[in-house]
Amino acid sequence: xxxxxxxxxxxxxxxxxxxxxxxxxxxxxxxxxxxxxxxxxxxxxxxxxxxxxxxxxxxxxxxxxxxxxxxxxxxxxxxxxxxxxxxxxxxxxxxxxxxxxxxxxxxxxxxxxxxxxxxxxxxxxxxxxxxxxxxxxxxxxxxxxxxxxxxxxxxxxxxxxxxxxxxxxxxxxxxxxxxxxxxxxxxxxxxxxxxxxxxxxxxxxxxxxxxxxxxxx
Amino acid sequence: xxxxxxxxxxxxxxxxxxxxxxxxxxxxxxxxxxxxxxxxxxxxxxxxxxxxxxxxxxxxxxxxxxxxxxxxxxxxxxxxxxxxxxxxxxxxxxxxxxxxxxxxxxxxxxxxxxxxxxxxxxxxxxxxxxxxxxxxxxxxxxxxxxxxxxxxxxxxxxxxxxxxxxxxxxxxxxxxxxxxxxxxxxxxxxxxxxxxxxxxxxxxxxxxxxxxxxxxxxxxxxxxxxxxxxxxxxxxxxxxxxxxxxxxxxxxxxxxxxxxxxxxxxxxxxxxxxxxxxxxxxxxxxxxxxxxxxxxxxxxxxxxxxxxxxxxxxxxxxxxxxxxxxxx
Numbered sequence: 318x319x320x321x322x323x324x325x326x327x328x329x330x331x332x333x334x335x336x337x338x339x340x341x342x343x344x345x346x347x348x349x350x351x352x353x354x355x356x357x358x359x360x361x362x363x364x365x366x367x368x369x370x371x372x373x374x375x376x377x378x379x380x381x382x383x384x385x386x387x388x389x390x391x392x393x394x395x396x397x398x399x400x401x402x403x404x405x406x407x408x409x410x411x412x413x414x415x416x417x418x419x420x421x422x423x424x425x426x427x428x429x430x431x432x433x434x435x436x437x438x439x440x441x442x443x444x445x446x447x448x449x450x451x452x453x454x455x456x457x458x459x460x461x462x463x464x465x466x467x468x469x470x471x472x473x474x475x476x477x478x479x480x481x482x483x484x485x486x487x488x489x490x491x492x493x494x495x496x497x498x499x500x501x502x503x504x505x506x507x508x509x510x511x512x513x514x515x516x517x518x519x520x521x522x523x524x525x526x527x528x529x530x531x532x533x534x
Numbered sequence: 535x536x537x538x539x540x541x542x543x544x545x546x547x548x549x550x551x552x553x554x555x556x557x558x559x560x561x562x563x564x565x566x567x568x569x570x571x572x573x574x575x576x577x578x579x580x581x582x583x584x585x586x587x588x589x590x591x592x593x594x595x596x597x598x599x600x601x602x603x604x605x606x607x608x609x610x611x612x613x614x615x616x617x618x619x620x621x622x623x624x625x626x627x628x629x630x631x632x633x634x635x636x637x638x639x640x641x642x643x644x645x646x647x648x649x650x651x652x653x654x655x656x657x658x659x660x661x662x663x664x665x666x667x668x669x670x671x672x673x674x675x676x677x678x679x680x681x682x683x684x685x686x687x688x689x690x691x692x693x694x695x696x697x698x699x700x701x702x703x704x705x706x707x708x709x710x711x712x713x714x715x716x717x718x719x720x721x722x723x724x725x726x727x728x729x730x731x732x733x734x735x736x737x738x739x740x741x742x743x744x745x746x747x748x749x750x751x752x753x754x755x756x757x758x759x760x761x762x763x764x765x766x767x768x769x770x771x772x773x774x775x776x777x778x779x780x781x782x783x784x785x786x787x788x789x790x791x792x793x794x795x796x797x798x799x800x801x802x803x804x805x806x807x808x809x810x811x812x813x814x815x816x817x818x819x820x821x822x823x824x825x826x827x828x829x830x831x832x833x834x835x836x837x838x839x840x841x842x843x844x845x846x847x848x849x850x851x852x853x854x855x856x857x858x859x860x861x862x
Contacts, residue, residue: 512566519548
């Protein structure tokens, strides 16, 4: 698989080329030398060149080691992806498990943001686990059923609100709750209700107020 | 999108109504039925009138069984005028704060209101009954031969009560006897057997038991009793002998409303809130409600509610009407 070279890799390649060129030059120089002063000068020059080459070789090795280290530090995602911790994959898993969940609603919830802060990290809990923990935490704090808390993040037109077959998401049925419009109309009628009439709707009415109140929060 | 605070308001008024009536004994024992919707303009409402079913008779020899119109137990309704109201202003000008105070399960504000309204309603109704004209009184003192009620004649008193109901062609078992704690003490002194009526016992506080076939309920309306100056024991009282429909106590309108507050009332003005109930009580069947004048000390006198200040012995009742409502 062809990959684009990083600047460090390019630098290393240049160094290699220079090194090879200098070796060739050295070979040519050695064969051309004859004797006397010229020989001594050539020897010194050769020595100097070897030293330079040695330095260059060491510098190259050092840079190569540094490049290798940097590459290791820059790529922590790769092994996590292999473990199935890709955030997108996690969200897909959450939606699959809770089809009624309104992600936007959840995302905009300040309490959830605060709760999940610092928790959704590589190697930590998955978003599904965080969501489930949050629901149970919130239910415990507000002394509500977990299902009621879940309803707060349910899609408005989701199947649970239509209250038909009791799907895997919410279990709140529309039969148990008055809509806001029904509540408004009942509240206008309520001052005139006789005790029996009020008794017949009071439980459902109270439950509906609680439901709509929670939904707004 | 509606507001949950607003839809909560009338619910709180219904809750207050249920709670204060539950704390009463006399009011709770009255029929509270009404039909249709309260006419806020004319302040009118229909209340049911329970009549007897007709008995259609024929001669078998003539084989003349004609189809009769279908009859329901409830004979008809009668239109009444609602003329009384009770209300409370709230010291909160913010609706959500008021709701927090009133809506909580253990709301202290609501508890106080409920207590006050229950006491007031009991006293008002009790006095209204005591003020019924003389022909509606059973004067036990004179009927017992100008004698105070004691353990020697208490059975006779109970017999008189039963006889009054029978004389008016009614079943005395439909009646309840509401009296102070004194009557129970005398009945026990006379070693009368107290039986329990589970339905009445479940009905709520105040049920003493069934004595000589009469269901005895203990009332706590101090305006109806005369106490000894030293011992504070009851010396005379107005007791009540009634059926459930002997009094119809209706509350056809109850809500919490907002109104504008004047700048002079609250700094910068604002919105005030008021919990309101429109109510009245009626005696549609005179023969199903009696006042029983009882003396436990022959020299004692009964409480009075006449004169310049008819509610002189009622605490904090500046404008208490304590009279039955009128039928249109």
